[in-house]
Amino acid sequence: xxxxxxxxxxxxxxxxxxxxxxxxxxxxxxxxxxxxxxxxxxxxxxxxxxxxxxxxxxxxxxxxxxxxxxxxxxxxxxxxxxxxxxxxxxxxxxxxxxxxxxxxxxxxxxxxxxxxxxxxxxxxxxxxxxxxxxxxxxxxxxxxxxxxxxxxxxxxxxxxxxxxxxxxxxxxxxxxxxxxxxxxxxxxxxxxxxxxxxxxxxxxxxxxxxxxxxxxxxxxxxxxxxxxxxxxxxxxxxxxxxxxxxxxxxxxxxxxxxxxxxxxxxxxxxxxxxxxxxxxxxxxxxxxxxxxxxxxxxxxxxxxxxxxxxxxxxxxxxxxxxxxxxxxxxxxxxxxxxxxxxxxxxxxxxxxxxxxxxxxx
Amino acid sequence: xxxxxxxxxxxxxxxxxxxxxxxxxxxxxxxxxxxxxxxxxxxxxxxxxxxxxxxxxxxxxxxxxxxxxxxxxxxxxxxxxxxxxxxxxxxxxxxxxxxxxxxxxxxxxxxxxxxxxxxxxxxxxxxxxxxxxxxxxxxxxxxxxxxxxxxxxxxxxxxxxxxxxxxxxxxxxxxxxxxxxxxxxxxxxxxxxxxxxxxxxxxxxxxxxxxxxxxxxxxxxxxxxxxxxxxxxxxxxxxxxxxxxxxxxxxxxxxxxxxxxxxxxxxxxxxxxxxxxxxxxxxxxxxxxxxxxxxxxxxxxxxxxxxxxxxxxxxxxxxxxxxxxxxxxxxxxxxxxxxxxxxxxxxxxxxxxxx
Numbered sequence: 001x002x003x004x005x006x007x008x009x010x011x012x013x014x015x016x017x018x019x020x021x022x023x024x025x026x027x028x029x030x031x032x033x034x035x036x037x038x039x040x041x042x043x044x045x046x047x048x049x050x051x052x053x054x055x056x057x058x059x060x061x062x063x064x065x066x067x068x069x070x071x072x073x074x075x076x077x078x079x080x081x082x083x084x085x086x087x088x089x090x091x092x093x094x095x096x097x098x099x100x101x102x103x104x105x106x107x108x109x110x111x112x113x114x115x116x117x118x119x120x121x122x123x124x125x126x127x128x129x130x131x132x133x134x135x136x137x138x139x140x141x142x143x144x145x146x147x148x149x150x151x152x153x154x155x156x157x158x159x160x161x162x163x164x165x166x167x168x169x170x171x172x173x174x175x176x177x178x179x180x181x182x183x184x185x186x187x188x189x190x191x192x193x194x195x196x197x198x199x200x201x202x203x204x205x206x207x208x209x210x211x212x213x214x215x216x217x218x219x220x221x222x223x224x225x226x227x228x229x230x231x232x233x234x235x236x237x238x239x240x241x242x243x244x245x246x247x248x249x250x251x252x253x254x255x256x257x258x259x260x261x262x263x264x265x266x267x268x269x270x271x272x273x274x275x276x277x278x279x280x281x282x283x284x285x286x287x288x289x290x291x292x293x294x295x296x297x298x299x300x301x302x303x304x305x306x307x308x309x310x311x312x313x314x315x316x317x318x319x320x321x322x323x324x325x326x327x328x329x330x331x332x333x334x335x336x337x338x339x340x341x342x343x344x345x346x347x348x349x350x351x352x353x354x355x356x357x358x359x360x361x
Numbered sequence: 362x363x364x365x366x367x368x369x370x371x372x373x374x375x376x377x378x379x380x381x382x383x384x385x386x387x388x389x390x391x392x393x394x395x396x397x398x399x400x401x402x403x404x405x406x407x408x409x410x411x412x413x414x415x416x417x418x419x420x421x422x423x424x425x426x427x428x429x430x431x432x433x434x435x436x437x438x439x440x441x442x443x444x445x446x447x448x449x450x451x452x453x454x455x456x457x458x459x460x461x462x463x464x465x466x467x468x469x470x471x472x473x474x475x476x477x478x479x480x481x482x483x484x485x486x487x488x489x490x491x492x493x494x495x496x497x498x499x500x501x502x503x504x505x506x507x508x509x510x511x512x513x514x515x516x517x518x519x520x521x522x523x524x525x526x527x528x529x530x531x532x533x534x535x536x537x538x539x540x541x542x543x544x545x546x547x548x549x550x551x552x553x554x555x556x557x558x559x560x561x562x563x564x565x566x567x568x569x570x571x572x573x574x575x576x577x578x579x580x581x582x583x584x585x586x587x588x589x590x591x592x593x594x595x596x597x598x599x600x601x602x603x604x605x606x607x608x609x610x611x612x613x614x615x616x617x618x619x620x621x622x623x624x625x626x627x628x629x630x631x632x633x634x635x636x637x638x639x640x641x642x643x644x645x646x647x648x649x650x651x652x653x654x655x656x657x658x659x660x661x662x663x664x665x666x667x668x669x670x671x672x673x674x675x676x677x678x679x680x681x682x683x684x685x686x687x688x689x690x691x692x693x694x695x696x697x698x699x700x701x702x703x704x705x706x707x708x709x710x711x712x713x714x715x716x
Contacts (some may be wrong), residue, residue, distance in 0.1 A: 264619035
């Protein structure tokens with residue numbers, strides 16, 4: 001019979017191997033699903049995983065789009081992972097993303113139509129600050145009143161959505177918008193635009209920021225005292241207390257930083273790919289980033305890869321929809337399969353699987 | 362080895378695709394909701410299926426559903442254009458800027474954007490005069506309400522939706538001077554949970570007729586439970602007939618899709634700004650059921666005939682704006698420009714257009 005034996009230490013080899021194995025298992029399971037729907041499973045899997053990267057007709061476009069789609073996910077997930085490592089649960093990145101976009105866009109629109117080099121940097125600062133302050137609300141509620149940050153940060157998402165609706169209909173509404181809601185297009189206003197830095201690469205400032213965040217988080221967690229404190233607090237809050245780690249300071253740092261990064265993601269999105277604040281500006285990056293953070297095992301490099309993988313399934317999934325007429329629900333099932341398999345594979349990291357002959361009792 | 366197999370299949374499929382591309386016209390659709398939403402998107406997808414039926418082997422249609430408004434839409438359209446699609450219909454207001462952006466990059470591909478106001482050499486716009494249907498709906502609602510409170514679920518406060526509220530109100534008021542409208546905005550086109558909540562809130566405030574500008578059947582389900590009545594929106598929603606669904610406004614896009622695809626085939630496609638109503642069939646009025654008394658039904662149908670004949674325009678003066686300032690003088694008819702940008706309520710409506 002099969003039995004599981006807990007490993008004394010999580011297996012390093014399996015940590016690397018399980019994601020790859022999970023993708024392969026998902027390809028097989030997904031293939032069966034698509035076959036059951038009457039589609040050629042090989043073509044379907046190829047369309048999702050291969051075509052966005054290598055199809056001669058359109059990969060030149062979809063490859064850079066991977067970066068565009070993954071950048072906000074990675075940027076937000078890096079911030080979230082710091083808190084998650086320390087047991088501080090920021091579920092409201094979506095709200096911080098919205099607020100960052102609004103504060104950043106407001107600064108840009110305040111200068112419209114003036115053209116100056118300093119407008120975009122000011123917007124970046126405003127975006128980060130907006131997200132930071134929005135993230136600070138659950139932090140202060142936690143440290144002052146011991147209110148659960150999970151609940152407070154989540155509720156603030158809905159609050160932020162209402163603010164977004166209000167400003168796209170009111171304060172930030174484009175006066176030349178023919179009565180339609182939504183702000184001016186920031187991507188079409190030179191001083192606030194966040195275009196591709198090198199044509200054809202998809203890499204805008206947000207992509208750069210995402211890469212920088214990965215490096216910074218890596219250094220922080222592996223080399224810096226604060227990173228050590230985060231890890232200790234996550235693994236044993238009591239031990240952290242005895243070691244004199246200031247829990248409140250850590251809460252404020254983690255929620256504030258993840259808020260600032262989410263705000264930056266919102267700012268880069270609203271000035272680039274999205275272009276304007278509308279009543280439907282947010283599309284769930286803040287929530288998807290939670291999945292990315294865990295998929296990447298709260299490790300900066302892991303998050304980078306997880307963000308790219310998830311972006312690939314989004315883009316490949318769209319291709320599969322219109323090239324193979326697969327319904328969008330089946331793509332969501334497929335994405336769900338991928339996440340479930342990845343989490344299920346975790347068992348190999350923490351447990352050893354042993355074949356044992358049944359012994360007589 | 363695996364890579365090699367993949368590459369070979371990719372090549373084979375690529376070649377097959379190229380061979381097909383010449384004799385088939387490829388038509389793409391970008392949808393904001395799922396194709397089975399029972400309302401707006403289902404209406405467009407019905408048009409797509411009719412298009413396939415009409416042209417048979419001469420067309421190939423592709424679509425992506427549940428596309429969020431914004432950068433995702435731009436990517437979907439670009440990938441459609443890159444895979445040899447000849448004409449792309451983008452069927453939500455929020456796809457406007459993405460459509461323009463992608464169209465600028467693909468001058469040989471034709472784009473058609475529904476319900477927006479920006480066009481280009483290769484971007485046409487199309488919409489329907491839903492407010493004509495709203496006039497008929499308002500007439501029935503005004504006659505049918507016993508509590509004199511009519512609930513209205515607003516989606517996104519763009520002129521099209523405001524126009525619908527005004528038209529329904531004007532005509533309800535005409536047949537029932539005591540009528541009062543309560544409007545709840547949900548700021549989304551389709552969200553069954555929010556739509557149901559809004560419907561329930563309106564019912565609790567005494568509404569016994571629910572009008573909706575949202576895409577799902579959730580408000581009808583809520584109305585059914587409360588014994589109130591409602592109308593099908595965008596699709597017929599006939600599953601809820603004879604009550605609560607007493608009639609409906611049906612979007613019939615098929616003739617337009619067929620006409621425009623034919624134009625691409627003939628090489629005669631040009632950018633246009635189409636705004637058709639009941640007379641061309643783009644707006645259909647679903648069967649008025651027996652839950653509506655015969656005289657009310659006759660009155661509604663007479664109004665429909667007058668609109669079709671062009672003898673009556675739903676926005677005919679005298680009408681004032683909500684703040685009492687004059688909007689249309691006696692006998693004056695609103696021009697299309699005013700209607701297209703309408704973001705004010707007419708006199709008598711309470712509450713504000715969100716801004």
